[in-house]
Amino acid sequence: MLIISNAEVIYNRVILVLKGLSLHVPESKIVALLGANGAGKSTTLKAISGLLKSEDGEVSSGSLEFMGEQINNMDPEEIVRKGIFQVMEGRRVFEDLTIDENLDVGGHTRKDAAGFKRDKDLVYDYFPRLRERRNQLSGFLSGGEQQMLAIGRALMARPKLMLLDEPSLGIAPLLVQEIFELIKMINTEEKTTILLVEQNANIAFSICDHAYIIEGGRIAMSGTTEQMKSNSDVKEFYLGTGEGKEKKSYRDLKGYKRRKRWL
Amino acid sequence: MDITFLLQLFINGLVVGSIYALVATGFVIIYKATGALNLAQGEFLMVGAYLCLNLLSKYQVPFWQAILITFAFAALLGAIIERVILRPLIGSHLISVIMVTLGLSSILKALIQLAYGTDTIPFPEVFPSAPVQIGPIPVSQGYLYAIGCVTVLVALLTSFFKYSKTGIAMRATASSQQVALSMGISVKKMFAISWAIAAIVSAMGGILLGTIRGGIDMSLSHMGLKVLPVVILGGLDSILGAIVGGLIIGILENFSGGYLDPLVGGGAKEVAPYIALILILMFKPYGLFGKKKIERV
Incomplete structure (x- = not known):
C-alpha cells in the first residue's frame, strides 16, 4: 500500500x-x-x-x-x-473546540453526510467516555482521553x-x-x-x-x-530482557560495539 | 443631573459603540486566523462606504441591493489582498506583516483620495429621518436601523463560527495551523476567507457611519485606529470581547464627551478610550475576554 x-x-x-x-x-x-x-x-x-x-x-x-x-x-x-x-x-x-467540534474538523474532507454521521456514532461507540462529554471543551480532557479523541478524529x-x-x-x-x-x-x-x-x-x-x-x-x-x-539485540536494547545482566562497561568491548551500532 | 441628557449620551454611545464592535470583529477575525494585526481595517471601512455611496447616488441602486453589492466587492477585495499581498509573507516576521498592512492602508487611502478627492461628500438619506420617541427621548430612526444591522450581522457571524463547517475549520486553524493542515484543511483558503469577512464587516461599519453622519470623508479611516483600543480592551482573540469592548468604548466616549468636555475644555472624548485602555491593561493584560491558555491540572 x-x-x-x-x-x-x-x-x-x-x-x-x-x-x-x-x-x-x-x-x-x-x-x-x-x-x-x-x-x-x-x-x-x-x-x-x-x-x-x-x-x-x-x-x-x-x-x-x-x-x-x-x-x-x-x-x-x-x-x-x-x-x-x-x-x-x-x-x-x-483545546478550545468541544469534543464534538474536534470530530467535525476531523471529517473536514468528507462529502457524504450520511457516512459522516454514521462514523461519528462509530467513534462514540469506540470511545464511550467521549460521548458523555461531547459538548465540553477538549482542553479539559485527561491525556488519555485526548489521545482517544485524536484517534477518533482521525477515524472521522x-x-x-x-x-x-x-x-x-x-x-x-x-x-x-x-x-x-x-x-x-x-x-x-x-x-x-x-x-x-x-x-x-x-x-x-x-x-x-x-x-x-x-x-x-x-x-x-x-x-x-x-x-x-x-532477536537478541532487540531483546537487549529495546525490550530490556537480554542475557547481559551484569553491569555494562567499556572493558566489555564486544557489547560496546553492539550498542554503538544501535544508538 | 439631567436624566434625558444621560440617556441621550448613552444611546449615542451604544450606536457608535456597535459600529466599533462590528469593525473590531473584523480585526479580531484576522488576528485569530492569521496572527496578524490588520492596520488597514479603517481603510476597508472607508472603501466600503465610498463604494456604497457611489452605487446609491450615481447608479441609483436601491439601498439593500447596494449593501449586498458592496459586500460582494469587499469580500473580493479582502480575498485578493490576502492572496496577492499577504500570502507571500506567510512564515515571515510578524512585524513585516504588520508593516505591510500599514503600507496597504496608505495605498487604499491614496486611491480613494485620487478617485473622490478630500471633500466631504453627502451621503444620501436612506433611513426615514423622523425621530421615534423612546420614553422621554427622541431617537433618530437611522440609529435604530444601525443597531439592528449590527445585531443581525453579528448574529450571522456567530452562528457561522459555531455551526458551519467552514466556521469550525476556521476556529481549528486559529487554534493550531499545523494540526489544521493535518486534518486536510486548506489553511490558505481559511486565511482568504477571514480577510474577506473582515472586509465585509468593515464595509458595513463604513456604510452605517455614512448614514449616521450624513456625509463621508477621509476621517473615516481614523476608525481603524479607534478600533485598536476596543480590541485590546476586549482581548485580541475574542469576538465577544470585541463586541463588549466596542460598546464600552462607544459609551465611555460619549459620556466623557458630554460630562468632561465642558470641564476640561474639550478633547476628553478623544482621550478617554485610551486612558481606559491603559487602566484595563494594567489589571487585565489579556483584555477582558482574552484567552489565557487552558491549563490542565
Whole structure:
C-alpha cells in the first residue's frame, strides 16, 4: 500500500535527517516503526503526510508511493484526501473546540453526510467516555482521553492509512493498554492500515504484524513481530530482557560495539 | 443631573459603540486566523462606504441591493489582498506583516483620495429621518436601523463560527495551523476567507457611519485606529470581547464627551478610550475576554 524507497529528507536545506530510508506498509496490516529519540521516526511520518512543508523540510530524493501514486512533497490537504491521516505526536487536540467540534474538523474532507454521521456514532461507540462529554471543551480532557479523541478524529476522515505518532506518550500504563487494544480493533474491524511510531517496543509488539527499527535516519533492521521479538539485540536494547545482566562497561568491548551500532 | 441628557449620551454611545464592535470583529477575525494585526481595517471601512455611496447616488441602486453589492466587492477585495499581498509573507516576521498592512492602508487611502478627492461628500438619506420617541427621548430612526444591522450581522457571524463547517475549520486553524493542515484543511483558503469577512464587516461599519453622519470623508479611516483600543480592551482573540469592548468604548466616549468636555475644555472624548485602555491593561493584560491558555491540572 505504502512503499518508501531511499527517501532523503532535508530540513532548512541543510540538515539531512532521513538518509535513504526504505520501508513497506502492506494493506490492512499494522507496521511499527521503532527507534531512539532523534532517529527520524516522526520525520518519516511527516514526510508521508506532507506536514514536513510546514516545518521547512522537504523530501529531497527517493520516492514515496501510496497505492501506486507518487506523493512526494504533495500538499497535506491533498494527501488527506488520498486517504492518509496522521495523528500527531502529543495528541494536539483543538483545546478550545468541544469534543464534538474536534470530530467535525476531523471529517473536514468528507462529502457524504450520511457516512459522516454514521462514523461519528462509530467513534462514540469506540470511545464511550467521549460521548458523555461531547459538548465540553477538549482542553479539559485527561491525556488519555485526548489521545482517544485524536484517534477518533482521525477515524472521522475514514483514512485508508492511519499514521500514529507515539500514542503512548505521557499516558498512564493502564490507559496505554486500552488505547492499543482499540488501535488493534480499528485495524481489524475498519480495515484501516496502520503505521505506528513508538518508543515503547513492548506495547508496539503486542499489536503489530511487522516492525522496522530506524537508527540515524536509516532502517537498521526489520522483520515480522516474531522475528524481531526473538532477536537478541532487540531483546537487549529495546525490550530490556537480554542475557547481559551484569553491569555494562567499556572493558566489555564486544557489547560496546553492539550498542554503538544501535544508538 | 439631567436624566434625558444621560440617556441621550448613552444611546449615542451604544450606536457608535456597535459600529466599533462590528469593525473590531473584523480585526479580531484576522488576528485569530492569521496572527496578524490588520492596520488597514479603517481603510476597508472607508472603501466600503465610498463604494456604497457611489452605487446609491450615481447608479441609483436601491439601498439593500447596494449593501449586498458592496459586500460582494469587499469580500473580493479582502480575498485578493490576502492572496496577492499577504500570502507571500506567510512564515515571515510578524512585524513585516504588520508593516505591510500599514503600507496597504496608505495605498487604499491614496486611491480613494485620487478617485473622490478630500471633500466631504453627502451621503444620501436612506433611513426615514423622523425621530421615534423612546420614553422621554427622541431617537433618530437611522440609529435604530444601525443597531439592528449590527445585531443581525453579528448574529450571522456567530452562528457561522459555531455551526458551519467552514466556521469550525476556521476556529481549528486559529487554534493550531499545523494540526489544521493535518486534518486536510486548506489553511490558505481559511486565511482568504477571514480577510474577506473582515472586509465585509468593515464595509458595513463604513456604510452605517455614512448614514449616521450624513456625509463621508477621509476621517473615516481614523476608525481603524479607534478600533485598536476596543480590541485590546476586549482581548485580541475574542469576538465577544470585541463586541463588549466596542460598546464600552462607544459609551465611555460619549459620556466623557458630554460630562468632561465642558470641564476640561474639550478633547476628553478623544482621550478617554485610551486612558481606559491603559487602566484595563494594567489589571487585565489579556483584555477582558482574552484567552489565557487552558491549563490542565
